Amino acid sequence: MSAELYDRAIVETAKASAEAQRLSAPDVTVEEDNPLCGDRIALDLAMADGRIAAVGHRTRGCLLTRAAAVVLARRAPGADPAELRSAIASLRDLLEGRNGPPAWPELSMFEPVRAVRSRHDCVLLPFRALEEALDRLEER
């Protein structure tokens, strides 16, 4: 099972996190930590017309966290908050083994993580940051 966590899709996706950039003028920035290991993501969102215009991030973490951050940064632009919350929920469902396919097909690469409960938080860290960012935007 552990070997499946490190298949080509996850490893290659995670590598792309090295190219990630922060936004110079975000509408909201959230920092989120994984207290288990000290991993951290700083996530920036820029909004336009009620949708995500751009995503920036700096992610310090394991392959799973970095791969999840890359998927988020690729798929979030153009989505509205409701679509993003739906994606977050579908990722949680995927990890818990509930419901159908995830909202974003790329999230399927994290299916092998389902069986390794201690690593769920690694995948969820960027999405917890996203959730917090959306909450803050709504509070304004």
Added chain:
Amino acid sequence: MSRARASELAPPNAAPRLDLAGLKGEFPIFEAQGPRFHYLDNAATGQICRAAAAALVDFETRARANVKRGVYRLADEATQAFEEARARIAAYLGAREAREVVITSGTTHALNIAAHTLCARLRPGDEILLSLAEHHANIVPWQLAAARVGAVIRAIPLDAEARLDLDRLTDLVSRKTKVIAVTHCSNVTGALTDLGRIREAAQAVGALFVVDGAQRAPHGPLDVQAMGCDLYALSGHKLFGATGAGALWIRAELAEELPPFLGGGEMIRRVTIERTSFAPAPHRFEAGTPPIGPALAMGAAAAWLAGLDWQAIHAHELALTERLLAGLRAIRGVRPIGPEGLQARAPLVSFVVEGVHPHDVCQLLDMRGVCTRGGHHCAQPLHEALGLEASVRASIALYNEAEDVDALLEGLEDVVRRLA
């Protein structure tokens, strides 16, 4: 029984013979898990020995009753067994009297008692000296307690080997220093602390001296009197007992002066609706029903450990540590952290694999049945001081074999091939 002190954890000149198969047979988990099980996470928790498991099961299934309350036969026997466990732990610690040992839920609970009860005597501006090598359990309770009284936390920095830089003691210890609380053995680097130098510094200014012994205790009987500390904390589950029990040794004269931490249960002498007077130590620190079964298991483990040949075990543990250090250094991209040699160190080694996250290392090692710990090991200030976010830790216990170390090293070579 050989009484071990920190100085005895030096490299041996000659390795006495050790019946490793017999020793390993005293731990049921190895039979249950089979041969492809290489447990190297002993710094997180040790495996339970047969003596401890038997004591736990016997109490819970044949002899269970609450302690210090009932007068019927079963309750009286439970109380006697509980006090016998206390005495066994006291003997393992080299305590003068059993009443110096407070039964806790573990080291964290023990250090919370220490911090709360000692800080009650502090005034604003008084100083508490910790070190950058501490486990969070020996940092956070002091921060909480210091905030209540306006005390100031200071920390001993690390030297080039990530040991406590004790040359800085003269700068850091003054008449303002009321408590010095340090680890006996780092849970990240395995470095043993030179307690004698700290004792001298503490005594020079009348500061109380607290030692976190969680990582040192599983490597042989102790002598708290020779250490010269005032309080010593340890865990039962790291001592090959059950989870849920630990102990805090408090020097007898001091214990009688200190206020309780938690209230309720048998820690009282008399209660009126207006006020309470408290039982003498150790009971005043044992509010509520204690972890009776785990305490009995801890006592059984301590008694069993005390009867082992620790000269042979030290030689064995350090030989494995040497094999591990040499193997790690031979793998490109793998870098051990902490002391380079075997002098004044316990058998645990943390390391980083350049370019690979510790959790990914541990996950791939798990494929080979190698159990290690990745992360900050509840020691974020230490990692920050070393410029790291996290590391991988392999921690050895008396039952480990060369095959365990070799499985780890082979697994690391695979990790480097795949991910580095």
